[in-house]
Amino acid sequence: MIALVDCNNFYASCERVFQPQLEKQPIVVLSNNDGCVIARSNEAKALGIKMGAPAFKMKTIFDHYKVHVFSSNFALYGDLSRRVMQILDEGSPAIEIYSIDEAFLDLNGINKLNQFAINLRTKVGKWTGIPVSIGMAPTKTLAKVANKIAKKHTQNGVFLMRKETTIYQVLKYIPVSDLWGIGRQYGKFLSRNGFNTAWDLVNANESWIKSNMSVNGLRMVKELKGIPCYFLEHQPPRKKNICTSRSFGMDVIHLQELGEAVASYASTCAMKLRQEKSLTSSILVFIKTNPFKNADHQYNPCQKIILDVPSNDSMEITKQALTALKNIYKKGFSYKKAGVIVGDIVPQNSQQLSLFDNKDSFKIKNIMSAVDHINQKMGRNKIRLAVQGFDRKWRLKQEKLSPCYTTRFSDVLEVKV
DNA sequence: TCTGGGGTCCTAGGACCC
Protein backbone atom coordinates (compact mmCIF):
# COMPACT_ATOMS: atom_id res chain seq x y z
CA MET A 1 0.00 0.00 0.00
CA ILE A 2 1.07 3.54 -0.79
CA ALA A 3 0.02 6.85 0.74
CA LEU A 4 -0.01 10.19 -0.97
CA VAL A 5 0.30 13.07 1.48
CA ASP A 6 -0.58 16.44 -0.02
CA CYS A 7 -0.46 19.79 1.76
CA ASN A 8 -3.74 21.67 1.39
CA ASN A 9 -3.41 24.93 -0.57
CA PHE A 10 0.24 24.82 0.39
CA TYR A 11 1.53 28.34 -0.28
CA ALA A 12 -1.61 29.93 1.10
CA SER A 13 -1.36 27.73 4.20
CA CYS A 14 2.29 28.74 4.68
CA GLU A 15 1.32 32.41 4.74
CA ARG A 16 -1.29 31.62 7.37
CA VAL A 17 1.06 29.81 9.75
CA PHE A 18 2.54 33.02 11.13
CA GLN A 19 -0.59 35.13 10.71
CA PRO A 20 -3.33 33.11 12.39
CA GLN A 21 -5.74 36.03 12.15
CA LEU A 22 -5.99 35.07 8.46
CA GLU A 23 -7.76 31.82 9.36
CA LYS A 24 -11.06 31.62 7.41
CA GLN A 25 -10.00 34.63 5.30
CA PRO A 26 -9.49 34.51 1.54
CA ILE A 27 -5.78 34.38 0.66
CA VAL A 28 -4.04 34.25 -2.71
CA VAL A 29 -0.36 33.89 -3.52
CA LEU A 30 0.96 35.35 -6.76
CA SER A 31 3.63 33.99 -9.09
CA ASN A 32 7.00 35.67 -9.46
CA ASN A 33 6.75 39.28 -10.57
CA ASP A 34 3.28 39.36 -8.96
CA GLY A 35 1.90 38.03 -12.24
CA CYS A 36 -0.68 35.27 -11.81
CA VAL A 37 -2.55 33.59 -8.99
CA ILE A 38 -0.75 30.34 -8.15
CA ALA A 39 -2.30 29.41 -4.81
CA ARG A 40 -5.66 30.07 -3.19
CA SER A 41 -7.16 29.34 0.20
CA ASN A 42 -10.55 27.58 0.16
CA GLU A 43 -12.26 30.91 0.79
CA ALA A 44 -10.52 32.41 -2.27
CA LYS A 45 -11.55 29.41 -4.39
CA ALA A 46 -15.13 29.93 -3.24
CA LEU A 47 -14.99 33.49 -4.60
CA GLY A 48 -14.39 32.02 -8.04
CA ILE A 49 -10.77 33.12 -8.29
CA LYS A 50 -9.19 30.80 -10.86
CA MET A 51 -5.78 29.18 -10.80
CA GLY A 52 -3.43 31.08 -13.12
CA ALA A 53 -5.63 34.18 -13.36
CA PRO A 54 -3.59 37.33 -14.10
CA ALA A 55 -3.48 39.41 -10.92
CA PHE A 56 -4.15 42.76 -12.59
CA LYS A 57 -7.44 41.44 -13.97
CA MET A 58 -8.53 40.33 -10.51
CA LYS A 59 -7.86 43.57 -8.71
CA THR A 60 -11.54 44.54 -8.35
CA ILE A 61 -12.39 41.19 -6.81
CA PHE A 62 -9.38 41.35 -4.49
CA ASP A 63 -10.41 44.79 -3.26
CA HIS A 64 -14.10 44.07 -3.03
CA TYR A 65 -13.78 40.88 -0.99
CA LYS A 66 -10.73 42.03 0.99
CA VAL A 67 -8.59 39.19 -0.31
CA HIS A 68 -5.16 38.97 1.33
CA VAL A 69 -2.65 39.00 -1.50
CA PHE A 70 0.94 37.78 -1.18
CA SER A 71 3.99 37.74 -3.47
CA SER A 72 5.57 34.29 -3.53
CA ASN A 73 8.05 33.72 -0.73
CA PHE A 74 9.89 30.58 -1.77
CA ALA A 75 12.37 30.82 1.09
CA LEU A 76 9.45 30.38 3.49
CA TYR A 77 7.64 27.67 1.49
CA GLY A 78 10.84 25.69 0.93
CA ASP A 79 11.68 25.71 4.61
CA LEU A 80 8.19 24.71 5.77
CA SER A 81 8.17 21.97 3.13
CA ARG A 82 11.45 20.62 4.49
CA ARG A 83 9.93 20.48 7.99
CA VAL A 84 6.78 18.67 6.81
CA MET A 85 8.84 16.13 4.83
CA GLN A 86 11.07 15.47 7.81
CA ILE A 87 8.08 14.54 9.96
CA LEU A 88 6.70 12.26 7.22
CA ASP A 89 10.09 10.64 6.78
CA GLU A 90 10.47 9.90 10.47
CA GLY A 91 6.95 8.49 10.64
CA SER A 92 7.01 5.98 7.77
CA PRO A 93 9.14 3.14 6.39
CA ALA A 94 10.11 5.02 3.20
CA ILE A 95 9.32 8.30 1.50
CA GLU A 96 9.50 9.76 -1.98
CA ILE A 97 9.34 13.55 -1.97
CA TYR A 98 7.38 14.15 -5.12
CA SER A 99 7.12 17.94 -5.10
CA ILE A 100 7.32 20.87 -2.70
CA ASP A 101 3.95 19.92 -1.19
CA GLU A 102 3.50 16.20 -1.89
CA ALA A 103 5.11 12.95 -0.82
CA PHE A 104 4.43 9.27 -1.43
CA LEU A 105 4.89 7.02 1.60
CA ASP A 106 5.55 3.29 1.64
CA LEU A 107 3.04 1.76 4.06
CA ASN A 108 4.66 -1.66 4.25
CA GLY A 109 4.39 -3.21 7.69
CA ILE A 110 1.84 -0.74 9.04
CA ASN A 111 -1.28 -2.37 10.41
CA LYS A 112 -3.99 0.09 11.28
CA LEU A 113 -3.73 2.33 8.26
CA ASN A 114 -6.53 4.71 9.05
CA GLN A 115 -5.30 5.34 12.56
CA PHE A 116 -1.73 5.73 11.30
CA ALA A 117 -2.80 8.38 8.81
CA ILE A 118 -4.93 10.26 11.29
CA ASN A 119 -2.04 10.39 13.76
CA LEU A 120 0.44 11.50 11.12
CA ARG A 121 -1.86 14.23 9.93
CA THR A 122 -2.39 15.49 13.47
CA LYS A 123 1.34 15.53 14.12
CA VAL A 124 2.14 17.52 10.96
CA GLY A 125 -0.62 19.97 11.80
CA LYS A 126 0.56 20.42 15.36
CA TRP A 127 4.26 20.70 14.63
CA THR A 128 4.18 22.86 11.49
CA GLY A 129 0.71 24.40 11.26
CA ILE A 130 0.26 22.98 7.74
CA PRO A 131 -2.97 21.01 7.05
CA VAL A 132 -2.47 17.90 4.91
CA SER A 133 -4.70 15.29 3.25
CA ILE A 134 -3.74 11.63 3.05
CA GLY A 135 -4.97 9.12 0.47
CA MET A 136 -4.02 5.43 0.66
CA ALA A 137 -4.32 2.76 -2.04
CA PRO A 138 -2.42 -0.08 -3.75
CA THR A 139 -0.84 2.07 -6.51
CA LYS A 140 0.38 5.64 -6.89
CA THR A 141 -2.37 6.55 -9.36
CA LEU A 142 -5.05 5.21 -7.01
CA ALA A 143 -3.42 6.94 -4.02
CA LYS A 144 -3.79 10.19 -5.97
CA VAL A 145 -7.48 9.43 -6.42
CA ALA A 146 -7.85 8.57 -2.73
CA ASN A 147 -6.15 11.82 -1.82
CA LYS A 148 -8.63 13.80 -3.86
CA ILE A 149 -11.50 12.13 -1.97
CA ALA A 150 -9.75 12.74 1.36
CA LYS A 151 -9.43 16.43 0.57
CA LYS A 152 -12.93 17.03 -0.74
CA HIS A 153 -15.26 14.55 0.89
CA THR A 154 -14.01 13.61 4.35
CA GLN A 155 -14.07 15.28 7.73
CA ASN A 156 -10.71 13.96 8.91
CA GLY A 157 -8.69 14.46 5.71
CA VAL A 158 -7.88 10.74 5.37
CA PHE A 159 -9.19 8.18 2.89
CA LEU A 160 -8.31 4.51 2.54
CA MET A 161 -9.06 2.66 -0.69
CA ARG A 162 -8.06 -0.98 -0.46
CA LYS A 163 -10.90 -3.34 -1.28
CA GLU A 164 -11.56 -3.87 -4.97
CA THR A 165 -15.24 -3.13 -4.51
CA THR A 166 -14.47 0.23 -2.85
CA ILE A 167 -11.99 1.13 -5.55
CA TYR A 168 -14.33 0.36 -8.42
CA GLN A 169 -17.19 2.16 -6.74
CA VAL A 170 -15.05 5.28 -6.37
CA LEU A 171 -13.72 5.14 -9.93
CA LYS A 172 -17.27 5.35 -11.28
CA TYR A 173 -17.50 8.87 -9.84
CA ILE A 174 -14.08 10.18 -10.88
CA PRO A 175 -14.06 12.16 -14.14
CA VAL A 176 -11.17 11.11 -16.41
CA SER A 177 -9.81 14.64 -16.41
CA ASP A 178 -9.21 14.41 -12.63
CA LEU A 179 -6.75 11.54 -13.05
CA TRP A 180 -3.00 11.82 -12.61
CA GLY A 181 -1.65 11.80 -16.16
CA ILE A 182 -4.72 13.22 -17.90
CA GLY A 183 -4.25 16.86 -18.81
CA ARG A 184 -6.27 19.20 -21.00
CA GLN A 185 -5.58 17.50 -24.32
CA TYR A 186 -6.14 13.91 -23.24
CA GLY A 187 -9.19 15.03 -21.28
CA LYS A 188 -10.81 16.44 -24.42
CA PHE A 189 -9.63 13.52 -26.54
CA LEU A 190 -11.07 10.90 -24.16
CA SER A 191 -14.37 12.68 -23.82
CA ARG A 192 -14.65 12.85 -27.65
CA ASN A 193 -14.19 9.09 -27.65
CA GLY A 194 -16.83 8.42 -25.04
CA PHE A 195 -14.71 7.99 -21.92
CA ASN A 196 -16.14 9.99 -19.06
CA THR A 197 -15.18 8.33 -15.80
CA ALA A 198 -12.11 6.52 -14.54
CA TRP A 199 -14.23 3.37 -14.58
CA ASP A 200 -14.64 3.71 -18.36
CA LEU A 201 -10.85 3.60 -18.66
CA VAL A 202 -10.63 0.46 -16.54
CA ASN A 203 -12.86 -1.19 -19.14
CA ALA A 204 -11.08 0.26 -22.18
CA ASN A 205 -9.25 -1.76 -24.80
CA GLU A 206 -5.61 -1.63 -23.70
CA SER A 207 -4.08 -1.65 -27.16
CA TRP A 208 -6.28 1.25 -28.19
CA ILE A 209 -5.08 3.12 -25.09
CA LYS A 210 -1.45 2.38 -25.88
CA SER A 211 -1.61 3.44 -29.50
CA ASN A 212 -3.48 6.65 -28.68
CA MET A 213 -1.93 7.66 -25.36
CA SER A 214 1.49 6.02 -25.51
CA VAL A 215 2.87 3.65 -22.95
CA ASN A 216 2.22 6.16 -20.17
CA GLY A 217 -1.50 6.01 -20.78
CA LEU A 218 -1.37 2.23 -20.60
CA ARG A 219 0.52 2.37 -17.32
CA MET A 220 -2.10 4.67 -15.88
CA VAL A 221 -4.91 2.29 -16.83
CA LYS A 222 -3.05 -0.66 -15.31
CA GLU A 223 -2.52 1.29 -12.11
CA LEU A 224 -6.25 2.03 -11.96
CA LYS A 225 -6.79 -1.73 -12.05
CA GLY A 226 -4.47 -2.10 -9.06
CA ILE A 227 -1.39 -3.27 -10.98
CA PRO A 228 1.56 -1.13 -9.88
CA CYS A 229 3.65 0.37 -12.70
CA TYR A 230 5.22 3.27 -10.80
CA PHE A 231 7.28 2.55 -7.72
CA LEU A 232 8.65 4.62 -4.88
CA GLU A 233 11.85 6.40 -5.84
CA HIS A 234 13.94 6.63 -2.74
CA GLN A 235 16.65 8.79 -4.24
CA PRO A 236 15.82 11.63 -6.57
CA PRO A 237 17.37 10.86 -9.97
CA ARG A 238 20.04 13.21 -11.25
CA LYS A 239 18.54 16.15 -13.12
CA LYS A 240 19.03 16.19 -16.89
CA ASN A 241 18.48 19.92 -17.29
CA ILE A 242 18.60 22.83 -14.91
CA CYS A 243 16.93 26.10 -15.82
CA THR A 244 17.00 29.52 -14.18
CA SER A 245 14.82 32.15 -15.78
CA ARG A 246 12.81 35.17 -14.71
CA SER A 247 10.57 37.83 -16.13
CA PHE A 248 11.77 41.34 -15.43
CA GLY A 249 9.98 43.85 -13.25
CA MET A 250 10.38 46.36 -16.09
CA ASP A 251 11.28 46.30 -19.77
CA VAL A 252 15.00 45.86 -20.32
CA ILE A 253 16.57 47.43 -23.40
CA HIS A 254 20.33 47.60 -22.89
CA LEU A 255 22.82 44.79 -23.27
CA GLN A 256 24.48 45.82 -20.01
CA GLU A 257 21.40 45.16 -17.86
CA LEU A 258 20.43 42.05 -19.79
CA GLY A 259 23.98 40.87 -19.16
CA GLU A 260 23.62 41.35 -15.41
CA ALA A 261 20.47 39.26 -15.40
CA VAL A 262 21.95 36.49 -17.58
CA ALA A 263 25.11 36.44 -15.45
CA SER A 264 23.00 36.06 -12.32
CA TYR A 265 20.94 33.21 -13.80
CA ALA A 266 24.09 31.50 -15.06
CA SER A 267 25.72 31.65 -11.62
CA THR A 268 22.55 30.27 -10.06
CA CYS A 269 22.60 27.36 -12.52
CA ALA A 270 26.23 26.70 -11.61
CA MET A 271 25.36 26.74 -7.92
CA LYS A 272 22.49 24.29 -8.45
CA LEU A 273 24.89 22.04 -10.39
CA ARG A 274 27.34 22.04 -7.49
CA GLN A 275 24.56 21.19 -5.07
CA GLU A 276 23.68 18.17 -7.20
CA LYS A 277 27.37 17.24 -7.56
CA SER A 278 26.93 17.50 -11.32
CA LEU A 279 28.65 19.14 -14.27
CA THR A 280 27.10 20.60 -17.39
CA SER A 281 28.33 20.18 -20.94
CA SER A 282 26.04 22.69 -22.61
CA ILE A 283 24.73 26.15 -21.83
CA LEU A 284 21.70 27.64 -23.53
CA VAL A 285 20.78 31.30 -23.19
CA PHE A 286 17.44 32.71 -24.28
CA ILE A 287 15.87 36.17 -24.21
CA LYS A 288 12.28 37.07 -24.95
CA THR A 289 10.24 40.15 -25.70
CA ASN A 290 6.80 40.58 -24.16
CA PRO A 291 4.35 38.30 -26.03
CA PHE A 292 1.34 40.18 -24.62
CA LYS A 293 2.35 43.40 -26.35
CA ASN A 294 0.93 42.55 -29.74
CA ALA A 295 1.90 45.84 -31.29
CA ASP A 296 5.60 45.41 -30.44
CA HIS A 297 8.02 43.57 -32.65
CA GLN A 298 8.74 40.19 -31.16
CA TYR A 299 12.15 38.59 -30.94
CA ASN A 300 12.80 35.35 -29.01
CA PRO A 301 16.23 34.04 -29.89
CA CYS A 302 18.37 31.45 -28.13
CA GLN A 303 21.86 30.07 -28.46
CA LYS A 304 23.49 26.96 -27.11
CA ILE A 305 27.20 26.67 -26.37
CA ILE A 306 28.88 23.29 -25.97
CA LEU A 307 31.71 23.11 -23.46
CA ASP A 308 34.93 21.24 -24.25
CA VAL A 309 35.18 20.12 -20.65
CA PRO A 310 32.05 19.69 -18.47
CA SER A 311 32.00 22.25 -15.67
CA ASN A 312 30.14 23.62 -12.65
CA ASP A 313 32.39 26.65 -12.27
CA SER A 314 30.32 29.84 -11.98
CA MET A 315 33.00 31.92 -13.69
CA GLU A 316 33.28 29.63 -16.71
CA ILE A 317 29.52 29.10 -17.12
CA THR A 318 28.80 32.81 -16.73
CA LYS A 319 31.49 33.73 -19.26
CA GLN A 320 30.05 31.33 -21.84
CA ALA A 321 26.50 32.52 -21.16
CA LEU A 322 27.50 36.14 -21.74
CA THR A 323 29.18 35.19 -25.02
CA ALA A 324 25.95 33.55 -26.17
CA LEU A 325 23.96 36.60 -25.07
CA LYS A 326 26.19 38.95 -27.08
CA ASN A 327 25.65 36.77 -30.14
CA ILE A 328 21.87 36.91 -29.98
CA TYR A 329 21.29 40.40 -28.57
CA LYS A 330 19.79 42.94 -30.95
CA LYS A 331 19.20 46.61 -30.28
CA GLY A 332 15.76 48.09 -30.58
CA PHE A 333 13.70 45.52 -28.69
CA SER A 334 12.19 45.67 -25.20
CA TYR A 335 13.05 42.45 -23.44
CA LYS A 336 10.78 41.02 -20.76
CA LYS A 337 12.43 37.75 -19.83
CA ALA A 338 15.73 35.93 -19.99
CA GLY A 339 16.96 32.54 -18.92
CA VAL A 340 19.81 30.07 -18.83
CA ILE A 341 19.41 26.30 -19.24
CA VAL A 342 22.30 23.95 -18.58
CA GLY A 343 21.97 20.49 -20.09
CA ASP A 344 23.89 17.34 -20.99
CA ILE A 345 24.56 16.96 -17.29
CA VAL A 346 27.06 14.38 -16.04
CA PRO A 347 28.10 13.31 -12.54
CA GLN A 348 30.93 15.30 -11.00
CA ASN A 349 33.06 12.22 -10.50
CA SER A 350 33.08 11.20 -14.15
CA GLN A 351 34.41 14.34 -15.77
CA GLN A 352 35.99 13.80 -19.16
CA LEU A 353 39.11 15.96 -19.19
CA SER A 354 40.64 17.54 -22.25
CA LEU A 355 44.17 16.89 -23.41
CA PHE A 356 44.69 20.59 -24.10
CA ASP A 357 43.01 22.03 -21.03
CA ASN A 358 45.48 23.85 -18.85
CA LYS A 359 43.15 25.31 -16.23
CA ASP A 360 43.93 24.69 -12.61
CA SER A 361 40.66 22.92 -11.89
CA PHE A 362 41.65 22.08 -8.34
CA LYS A 363 42.06 25.74 -7.48
CA ILE A 364 38.72 26.67 -9.07
CA LYS A 365 36.94 23.92 -7.21
CA ASN A 366 38.27 25.27 -3.93
CA ILE A 367 37.21 28.80 -4.76
CA MET A 368 33.69 27.71 -5.65
CA SER A 369 33.23 25.65 -2.53
CA ALA A 370 34.49 28.52 -0.38
CA VAL A 371 32.00 30.86 -2.08
CA ASP A 372 29.14 28.39 -1.57
CA HIS A 373 30.08 27.96 2.03
CA ILE A 374 30.12 31.69 2.75
CA ASN A 375 26.88 32.31 0.88
CA GLN A 376 25.15 29.53 2.71
CA LYS A 377 26.19 31.01 6.02
CA MET A 378 25.88 34.71 5.33
CA GLY A 379 23.01 34.86 2.85
CA ARG A 380 22.53 34.30 -0.85
CA ASN A 381 24.70 36.32 -3.23
CA LYS A 382 26.85 37.79 -0.43
CA ILE A 383 29.77 36.89 -2.67
CA ARG A 384 29.06 37.14 -6.34
CA LEU A 385 30.60 37.99 -9.69
CA ALA A 386 30.85 41.70 -10.45
CA VAL A 387 29.14 41.18 -13.83
CA GLN A 388 25.97 40.27 -11.94
CA GLY A 389 25.59 43.97 -11.22
CA PHE A 390 24.69 46.04 -8.19
CA ASP A 391 21.58 48.07 -9.08
CA ARG A 392 19.66 45.11 -10.42
CA LYS A 393 16.92 47.36 -11.80
CA TRP A 394 15.57 44.39 -13.76
CA ARG A 395 14.67 42.60 -10.53
CA LEU A 396 11.33 40.96 -9.93
CA LYS A 397 8.34 42.84 -8.74
CA GLN A 398 7.49 41.58 -5.23
CA GLU A 399 5.28 44.17 -3.65
CA LYS A 400 3.48 41.97 -1.15
CA LEU A 401 6.29 39.82 0.16
CA SER A 402 5.84 38.35 3.63
CA PRO A 403 8.80 38.03 6.04
CA CYS A 404 11.09 34.98 5.91
CA TYR A 405 9.98 33.97 9.39
CA THR A 406 12.03 30.78 9.58
CA THR A 407 15.13 31.48 7.50
CA ARG A 408 16.25 35.02 8.31
CA PHE A 409 17.12 36.22 11.79
CA SER A 410 15.89 39.76 11.22
CA ASP A 411 12.46 38.33 10.27
CA VAL A 412 11.93 36.09 13.28
CA LEU A 413 8.69 36.87 15.11
CA GLU A 414 8.91 38.82 18.34
CA VAL A 415 6.65 37.75 21.15
CA LYS A 416 5.73 40.36 23.72
CA VAL A 417 4.61 39.04 27.08
C1' DT B 1 1.12 49.67 -15.92
C1' DC B 2 -0.07 44.57 -15.62
C1' DT B 3 0.05 37.68 -17.89
C1' DG B 4 5.39 32.37 -13.60
C1' DG B 5 8.98 29.04 -13.26
C1' DG B 6 10.82 24.48 -13.33
C1' DG B 7 10.82 19.91 -14.87
C1' DT B 8 10.02 14.82 -17.39
C1' DC B 9 8.84 11.45 -20.91
C1' DC B 10 7.38 9.63 -25.49
C1' DT B 11 7.11 9.42 -30.53
C1' DA B 12 7.99 10.20 -35.31
C1' DG B 13 10.97 11.36 -38.72
C1' DG B 14 15.34 12.13 -40.71
C1' DA B 15 20.04 11.50 -40.78
C1' DC B 16 23.69 8.27 -40.38
C1' DC B 17 26.26 3.41 -39.86
C1' DC B 18 27.20 -1.71 -41.34
Next chain:
DNA sequence: TCTGGGGTCCTAGGACCC
Protein backbone atom coordinates in the same frame (compact mmCIF):
# COMPACT_ATOMS: atom_id res chain seq x y z
C1' DT C 1 9.22 -9.21 -62.04
C1' DC C 2 12.07 -5.96 -59.09
C1' DT C 3 15.05 -2.75 -53.98
C1' DG C 4 16.93 -6.12 -46.67
C1' DG C 5 17.65 -6.11 -42.07
C1' DG C 6 19.46 -4.27 -38.11
C1' DG C 7 21.01 -0.56 -35.57
C1' DT C 8 22.14 4.57 -33.33
C1' DC C 9 21.66 9.42 -32.64
C1' DC C 10 19.41 13.78 -32.89
C1' DT C 11 15.57 17.01 -33.03
C1' DA C 12 11.00 18.85 -32.92
C1' DG C 13 6.68 18.56 -31.26
C1' DG C 14 3.40 17.20 -28.06
C1' DA C 15 1.83 15.45 -23.94
C1' DC C 16 2.13 15.55 -18.88
C1' DC C 17 3.46 17.01 -13.76
C1' DC C 18 4.08 20.46 -9.71
